[in-house]
Amino acid sequence: AIAPKLGNETIKAELGRAAWKLLHTTFARFPDKPSEDEKVALKNYIHLFQRLYPCGECASHFATILEKYPPQVSSRSAAAAWGCHVHNQVNKRLQKPLFDCSNIGDFYDCGCAETEEE
Numbered sequence: 001a002i003a004p005k006l007g008n009e010t011i012k013a014e015l016g017r018a019a020w021k022l023l024h025t026t027f028a029r030f031p032d033k034p035s036e037d038e039k040v041a042l043k044n045y046i047h048l049f050q051r052l053y054p055c056g057e058c059a060s061h062f063a064t065i066l067e068k069y070p071p072q073v074s075s076r077s078a079a080a081a082w083g084c085h086v087h088n089q090v091n092k093r094l095q096k097p098l099f100d101c102s103n104i105g106d107f108y109d110c111g112c113a114e115t116e117e118e
């Protein structure tokens with residue numbers, strides 16, 4: 001982790017909600033059949049996201065989760081399911097209810113239909 005400890009609980013929670021939204025939406029819009037270069041890009045992005053996450057203690061905990069559950073970047077659905085799983089690992093640690101990952105595709109609409117029509 002690069003950032004120091006983030007003591008303000010309100011800011012920590014706001015940051016977390018925004019960060020999860022960004023991550024899950026990134027996975028929902030990742031290609032179904034990514035190129036090797038796109039897979040490397042997503043893997044690097046997740047590792048840099050962890051290192052630079054502005055809440056230092058969150059980043060340290062997340063590093064342990066990434067070690068145990070390495071990013072899955074083979075397809076959109078693999079990335080989305082992985083994102084849901086690691087978010088649930090954080091939920092578990094914080095004693096929050098677990099999210100039903102079978103609904104992940106509907107919850108973070110990738111907007112793909114619109115793009116395909118265009």
Ligand SMILES: Cc1cc2nc3c(=O)[nH]c(=O)nc-3n(C[C@H](O)[C@H](O)[C@H](O)COP(=O)(O)OP(=O)(O)OC[C@H]3O[C@@H](n4cnc5c(N)ncnc54)[C@H](O)[C@@H]3O)c2cc1C
Pocket residue numbers: 012013014015016017018019020024053057058059061062083084085086087088090091094096098099104
């Ligand atoms: C990488 C990372 C590490 C963090 N580590 C810590 C930490 O160590 N300590 C700490 O205090 N806070 C940490 N946070 C913040 C914490 O996870 C929450 O974001 C924060 O507590 C606000 O929680 P919330 O209940 O509003 O919902 P959040 O957990 O922020 O979730 C936002 C919304 O996402 C949906 N959601 C919930 N679970 C899932 C899931 N599994 N998959 C998809 N969508 C889901 C729900 O609709 C929920 O309302 C971390 C955040 C991130 C991004």
